[in-house]
Amino acid sequence: MDRTQLDDKFKDEAARREEIARAKCGHRPGRFQAMAQEQGALNAAIGLIENTQPFEGLVRLFICSKERYKPALKLSIEQIFIEFAEKYGGDFLEIFKKEIIEIAKRKLSIQN
Numbered sequence: 001m002d003r004t005q006l007d008d009k010f011k012d013e014a015a016r017r018e019e020i021a022r023a024k025c026g027h028r029p030g031r032f033q034a035m036a037q038e039q040g041a042l043n044a045a046i047g048l049i050e051n052t053q054p055f056e057g058l059v060r061l062f063i064c065s066k067e068r069y070k071p072a073l074k075l076s077i078e079q080i081f082i083e084f085a086e087k088y089g090g091d092f093l094e095i096f097k098k099e100i101i102e103i104a105k106r107k108l109s110i111q112n
Contacts, residue, residue, distance in 0.1 A: 003042075006092060010084055011041035017075040025064035025072055029057045032077055042095055045077045049104045058107065078104035 001009075014032065021027040035044035048055055058076055065072035073079060081104050085096035 001088075001091070003092070003095070006084075006088060006095075007040045007042050010045065010080065011036055013080055013084075014041060014045075014077060017080065021061065021064075021072070021075045024069040025061065025075075027057065027060045027064065031055060031057065045081050046095075046100055048077055049081060049100055049107070054107070073108055076108065078108050082108075 014036070018027075018029050018033075021029065032044055032048060035047060038044075039047070058073075058078065061072045061076050081096075082101060085101050089096035089101075
């Protein structure tokens with residue numbers, strides 16, 4: 001698998017989880033989609049994860065996890081990134097850097 005294929009897989013998984021977020025939480029993610037169109041899904045995910053400001057999508061999923069759908073945070077870009085790092089990180093170390101994975105984990109743990 002090359003990076004383009006991995007990016008497509010990530011984009012597909014994000015779209016699948018966005019459908020669940022829409023159905024369970026009423027959340028319509030827009031920022032990630034726009035960024036993914038411009039720079040690719042993995043680069044967009046990294047950009048959102050590295051951003052020190054919590055973006056609206058993660059906050060909405062957190063609220064949903066408390067009010068309506070407990071596993072809502074598993075639908076987040078951070079969670080998808082962590083899962084892809086576990087599955088594909090050995091082959092793509094330049095993408096799945098430890099620092100970025102730790103930031104994603106920290107953002108999710110703050111929300112819990």
